[in-house]
Amino acid sequence: TKDWNGVDKIVLRSPRGASARVSLHGGQVTSWRNEQGEELLFTSSKAIFKPPKAVRGGIPICFPQFGNCGSLEQHGFARNKIWTIDENPPPLSPNDSHAKSFIDLLLKPSEEDLKCWPHSFEFRLRVSLAADGSLALISRIRNVNGKPFSFSFAYHTYLSVSDISEVRIEGLETLDYLDNLCQKERFTEQGDAITFESEVDRVYLSTPNVVAVLDHERKRTYVIRKDGLPDVVVWNPWEKKSKSMVDFGDDEYKQMLCVDGAVIEKPVTLKPGKAKSTYSEKKTMPNGCLEEF
Numbered sequence: 001t002k003d004w005n006g007v008d009k010i011v012l013r014s015p016r017g018a019s020a021r022v023s024l025h026g027g028q029v030t031s032w033r034n035e036q037g038e039e040l041l042f043t044s045s046k047a048i049f050k051p052p053k054a055v056r057g058g059i060p061i062c063f064p065q066f067g068n069c070g071s072l073e074q075h076g077f078a079r080n081k082i083w084t085i086d087e088n089p090p091p092l093s094p095n096d097s098h099a100k101s102f103i104d105l106l107l108k109p110s111e112e113d114l115k116c117w118p119h120s121f122e123f124r125l126r127v128s129l130a131a132d133g134s135l136a137l138i139s140r141i142r143n144v145n146g147k148p149f150s151f152s153f154a155y156h157t158y159l160s161v162s163d164i165s166e167v168r169i170e171g172l173e174t175l176d177y178l179d180n181l182c183q184k185e186r187f188t189e190q191g192d193a194i195t196f197e198s199e200v201d202r203v204y205l206s207t208p209n210v211v212a213v214l215d216h217e218r219k220r221t222y223v224i225r226k227d228g229l230p231d232v233v234v235w236n237p238w239e240k241k242s243k244s245m246v247d248f249g250d251d252e253y254k255q256m257l258c259v260d261g262a263v264i265e266k267p268v269t270l271k272p273g274k275a276k277s278t279y280s281e282k283k284t285m286p287n288g289c290l291e292e293f
């Protein structure tokens with residue numbers, strides 16, 4: 001057993017040099033690099049790395065709520081809290097064929113959390129890096145309360161892109177979405193693939209388990225493969241909103257796109273003792289190789 005006292009971030013490495021950095025602040029993945037050492041996640045140059053503020057970039061965890069309805073703070077408190085390391089995590093499952101480097105983090109509610117959200121839970125977040133450099137986040141949220149509770153959840157992943165105008169998402173065409181720019185009104189996607197020319201703040205509903213983000217300029221495709229996460233968050237603040245965020249550069253919207261799996265439209269209800277598991281794996285490949293995934 002290692003002595004983790006005083007550790008505030010963990011670096012996972014693959015044998016061929018890919019890496020991921022995980023911070024105990026928010027249980028947030030703050031860096032993911034490929035074998036060439038290129039950073040694949042966006043973090044703002046103006047990010048504030050001080051709890052209780054969540055870091056602007058990487059993979060913030062939105063829990064127990066996505067958005068800002070009710071008494072909880074926007075996107076819930078999990079991303080603002082200091083998580084702990086589980087020194088004796090359960091082993092990887094035997095059918096997990098690749099060699100993987102992984103870490104398990106835990107979050108349990110504090111007295112203060114219980115005052116604004118009176119439900120006892122245990123949140124286990126496993127971050128794993130496979131030999132091929134793909135990054136997986138597995139969340140297991142367990143009700144350790146005497147009563148049922150409901151929650152919504154999202155991985156608010158900031159992907160790094162070369163130029164947002166050259167990016168498109170495949171896998172969400174023809175689906176319904178809730179538009180946060182129009183009081184969560186429901187629309188149906190009409191286009192062939194999703195492209196960006198203004199602010200986008202949407203939750204796509206009943207999505208397939210594989211979604212791809214194609215960056216033409218960098219000739220890179222991010223493939224997101226997920227399970228237990230029916231919805232997909234898509235967010236780019238564009239010019240005006242960027243200027244209103246203190247922890248985000250005025251032009252940085254061009255280099256980022258938030259996309260990942262979520263459970264929002266139909267919150268999860270957990271009975272006492274029950275758990276909900278979700279999975280989201282990201283991998284990159286050259287454009288045009290999607291069918292190989």
Ligand code: BG6
Pocket residue numbers: 067074075180201202233235
């Ligand atoms: C989006 C929300 O998913 O996250 C937006 O729908 C919000 O309304 C954005 O601006 C970023 O949220 P935050 O709390 O990290 O600034």
